[in-house]
Amino acid sequence: MSNRRCFMRQKTMIANDANKTGRRRRPALPLAMIGCAVAIAVMWLPKGAAYGQVVPYASSVYELSESVVVHEADASLMVQLEQARRAMKAGQYEDALGILIRVADMGSDSLIDVTGELENVPRRYVSVQQYCQAMLLRFPAEAVAEYRRLVDPAFAAWFERGRQNLDEDMLQRVVDQGLVSSWADDALWILGELRLRNGDPIGARTCWEQLLPIEDHAAFPSWLSVYDSEYSPAEVRARLILADVLAGRRKEAEEEAAAFAELHPDAVGRFGGRDVKLVDAVRTLIEESRHWALPHGKTEWPEFAGAATRQRRVVGKPDFSRVLWQLRLPSPPWSEITAWSPAPEAIPGSAETRLAPLSYYPIILGDYVIVAGENTLYVVDKATGKPAWGQEPAMLRLGDQAGVLSRLPRNTIGVPRYTVSSDGRRIYVPITWLSASDSEPQSLQTATTSELVCLDIQGQGRMLWRKSPPEADLAFAGAPLCLGEQVVVVLRRDGAPARVSVAAYDAATGELQWQRFVCSGDSPGRGLFPECVSLLAAADSRNLYINTNMGAVAALDRRRGTIRWITTYPRATRGDLADPDPWMYRAPNPCLVDRGTLYVAPADSPEVFAFEARTGRMMWHSGPETERIRDLLGVIDDRLIASGDRLYWIELRGSGAGRIVARWPDGHEELGFGRGLLTNSTVYWPTQEAVYAVDAVTGRPIDRHELLSKGAAGGNLAAGGGVCLIAEPTRVTAFPLLETDSDQQRPDGAKR
Known part of the structure; x- marks a missing residue:
């Protein structure tokens, strides 16, 4: 790719913080750093811009500055x-x-750079x-x-x-x-x-x-x-x-x-x-x-990736031999490309296409399956797929449906991603929608509106409150995390530079609790082209973690919103919208939190990074060989399992940390089609025609579950409460999730 040479040079410049401060004595022990909201999470930006106009002076080739602006002390x-x-x-x-x-x-x-006297470190x-x-x-x-x-x-x-x-x-x-x-x-x-x-x-x-x-x-x-x-x-x-x-x-x-x-x-x-x-x-x-029984996890799937840490091991075994029900969904909107040529239809790094993206990420909550779409919320009975509230599954529509666009604004970068999350009591829906100009429909003059809406589950969707972003030029960028009596959401402003903030609202009243600017920096749109952006927070018991996709990762106190640390990473400083790099389509791609470590696969770098959750110190980074990774699925047996065009296993410890140690399949074909899921011993990985079961430790294939003969196809997986879902481009298909005792945790010394 065009950035490989750049990244090989940058790779030699990155040093571990600890290596630069190795004179300090450390404790003898190794240091380890370390719960219904529905969110429709797509941004159409910039606000109030005339998107339909071709920008003759804007090249498809873009350059990004490595500098990131934070609120530094004066x-x-x-x-x-x-x-x-x-x-x-x-x-x-x-x-x-x-x-x-x-x-x-x-x-x-304000913040202080504690690496100011060190050279060639993040x-x-x-x-x-x-x-x-x-x-x-x-x-x-x-x-x-x-x-x-x-x-x-x-x-x-x-x-x-x-x-x-x-x-x-x-x-x-x-x-x-x-x-x-x-x-x-x-x-x-x-x-x-x-x-x-x-x-x-x-x-x-x-x-x-x-x-x-x-x-x-x-x-x-x-x-x-x-x-x-x-x-x-x-x-x-x-x-x-x-x-x-x-x-x-x-x-x-x-x-x-x-x-x-x-x-x-x-x-x-x-x-x-x-x-x-x-x-x-x-x-x-x-x-x-060594003889302790494995504790049972949650039986629901209440948010993206199943948990606030953005990793979850499913209890049970999907049965792909029998379809329970199917829910038809509209095709996600797409964009006509006129500012650069040729306009690629395939999304690099997977079998996904720009005209039929995998935009839906359903959740499973109690007796319900909930799916967010463009300005619409679908709620169906988990067992039957029939409407849960009223006569139609689409129970929530916001905005003038006549003004909803079947296409994105021209020259939009990225594809829509609709994420959903839940706390079991109230529903929080951040929605950003467009209204088209009646006078110039072909030019797609647009205006953007963003709101956070709170609905009551017991009241079958009764609205409790609705709020606009705390600043007029911000828009809600993804599904909120529900943290007790607060909901926390990432906001973004497009432009040159783009800006990322985080805000917390009282869950019951909608009162703004706090708002915090994280950073600003360059983005591929450069304020010239609209961008589809999906940013989600991750959390552990103490902190929120934000992958900005703009050269920085941040940790905030989850109660008060104060910034604990911000660490930068090397970006891909040059790209071409006419020939996009595969990592550019990593979305949603929040931090994955595992036992005191953050793993991040940002959309502005081909690499995968590991940070100490408590301090923000970069522990290791991969090389550009991880460029085709799309999703981080979880950690099993000291290896990070990721997926994209295929499955990858990345070593987490020792001198080989950050190195790909296994991948499957071994051929050159691009099979990956959606986000997979993990049990304690198995990876379920979707392709267009089948779901493969692969041993999570050895990387060897176990079974192939054919889908086409069932009237289904691949897509994003979610599982819990007795059902396993595949969210296809225009449909959700439900399969049984069987309770089983055979999926036990392997001993740490299991043979690879």
Whole structure:
């Protein structure tokens, strides 16, 4: 492809953050970083533009800048931080502390580049508050004692309130704002216990890791820990091993247990409610875990990819021998291309075409199957496929149907993707639609309107509230995540530059809780051509994660929306719309979160990237050999399984991390046709004519389920609640999902 040479050059320039800061001492244990809304998620941009006009001066060849604009700290704030550094170096600790406390208390949303002094590494930005905490960690003991004298009373009150009420948010505030205070270690210990009790072992591990102080704070650390702790390092490390075992990270647990035996061979501590010799307790734990039964997962499919982490292992076995029902859907709109020639019909990297894209991503919720389309919501009975509410399956229509276009605006980049998500109580529908000009229908003069609509499931779709984007030039870009009493949605503004933001709304009232600008940068449309964009957030127990597809990945606090970090990655800086690269059609492509690591396959790079979820540090990246990957499906047995023209297995650990270690089929044919799904032992991968069952560990084909003789075809898969769905270009077909005990989790040592 045209970008390969560029990327081979960039690849030699990327260095792991940790390699550049290898002088710092790290804890002995390996570091691991670590729930109905319906969303119609297509953007037609730019707003209010005359899309039908041919732009004679706009070439199909585009160039993208590698620079990404974030909300960096202004000069006055940087001056204050420099003053604090100088005062600290001169031993004027009281002056330095006063500056840092004042700056941290400002609660600034601005960010600081912590890789500014390093060359040829991805830029990594953190909040001003985090940066101040890192500076405080470099202070000598006498200065920390003075800091604690000043701030401990306030943090003690927060800690007691959090401890008495088991308030995770309050305890997390102690950690975020008072990591150097005397109360941070107690808050982290209790937070870890609460998260473990709530079934979040990776969240627990994240807390307990911070109880192991970093001894060398000479440079900005890749992660932050307490200044000191009253908790025994042996007891802390034993709990890290416990968290790994409960998270299914047995290999990591075994490695850590070996290191534990060297570090703490005779340590005694509290573990499992008893005072025990810790090295024997962790060995027993690991051995017993080999015989634990696999916990059952959710039986529904409430959002894209089945979960907020954007990966899900289905419980059961699809039966493709019998069709339950079918739902006819309209053909997605398509665009006439006049600004560049030739106009490719095939979408590179799969069997999908631009005139018949795989636009539908259904969800399964209770007794319902819900499908979002262009300005329309379909709700059918899961067992029969008949209308669930009223006489027609299409129960929700917004906008003037006479004005709905059967085609996209001319010269639209990309294809529509309609995503859906659910919290089981209310329905949230972000819809962006077009109204065509009556005077010039052939030129397709258009205007764009975007709204977020809340509907009541118990009221069979009764509208509860509707909201426009918080800013007039933004549009809802994808299905919202439902996080308790908040719904969080990504917004985008097209133009030059394009802009990505995130907003949270109160689930019951629609009141805007917070809005946060993430970044801006170049996009292939350059403000000249409209773009179909689908951006979805991912989440774990602590953070939201945003793949912007504009050279940056971001983590935000899921409760308050504050940015924790933003990390850049190398983009493909040149492309041709007349000969599009296969990675350009990666959508939806949110981050995939797995046990403290983010995996990202952006639409502006042929590569796949891995980031530490807590810090944003880039752990590894693939080469351009992953250019034909479209979807990241999940992680099994320390390998990332991805699909596109075929199935891929990517190594996650060791010196081969980021390398493709297996692929199927081995031929040159392009068979992939839609997003597949995983069980604990099998990958179900759709093609145009069949669904293949492939061993998830060995990569060997198990079975071929022919579809054409059943009156079906390939498409995007979803499964749960006794049904398996295939969303074809103009139809959803339902098959039985059989309950079975044969699909058990393989031992970590299963032979490949």
